[in-house]
Amino acid sequence: MSTAVLISGLMRTFAKCYPTQRWQIFRHYEPNIHFFVSCVDDAQAQSAELLRQHYENVHIDRYQDPTD
Numbered sequence: 001m002s003t004a005v006l007i008s009g010l011m012r013t014f015a016k017c018y019p020t021q022r023w024q025i026f027r028h029y030e031p032n033i034h035f036f037v038s039c040v041d042d043a044q045a046q047s048a049e050l051l052r053q054h055y056e057n058v059h060i061d062r063y064q065d066p067t068d
Helices: 014-024 045-053
Strands: 003-009 033-040 058-063
Touching: 014 045, 033 045, 045 058
Parallel strands: 003 033, 033 058
Antiparallel strands: none
């Protein structure tokens, strides 16, 4: 069975929270875990790439904030 993790919005504190999320949640669903990230294309958006260091099935979509 596969598990999908959906992450959306701003990636403000993702880099700081990711190690805890990985340990407390994501590791329990390995190896069949898929990440789908849809985030605002800003300075913090690159932190979503941290997922690629540990997982193969990572899909990242960056978009421009329509309110800017």
